Amino acid sequence: MFQNVQTAIGFAYPIGLGLAALGAAIGIGNAVRGAMEAMGRQPEAIPKIQVAMIIGAAFIEALAIYALISIFLTGNITK
Numbered sequence: 001m002f003q004n005v006q007t008a009i010g011f012a013y014p015i016g017l018g019l020a021a022l023g024a025a026i027g028i029g030n031a032v033r034g035a036m037e038a039m040g041r042q043p044e045a046i047p048k049i050q051v052a053m054i055i056g057a058a059f060i061e062a063l064a065i066y067a068l069i070s071i072f073l074t075g076n077i078t079k
Contacts, residue, residue, distance in 0.1 A: 013074075017067055024064035031056050 035053035039046050 013071065017071065020067035021064055024060050024067075027060045028057050031060065 031053060035049050038049050042049075
């Protein structure tokens with residue numbers, strides 16, 4: 001199907017980036033959902049829960065940004 005390695009990478013790389021974005025979206029959604037449920041159960045702990053949620057969301061988003069930046073670091077992979 002693929003004639004060489006560069007062609008295979010050219011097809012696989014965007015799929016991998018899409019999966020990374022999808023994984024980050026699911027991860028952030030689950031983190032926020034859990035935080036909202038916890039805030040509803042324990043309103044007195046809202047400040048601590050919010051801080052932990054924001055830090056966790058930042059780490060998840062950083063992984064998605066690293067996946068996006070990697071395309072610029074690799075250059076033109078289909079040459």
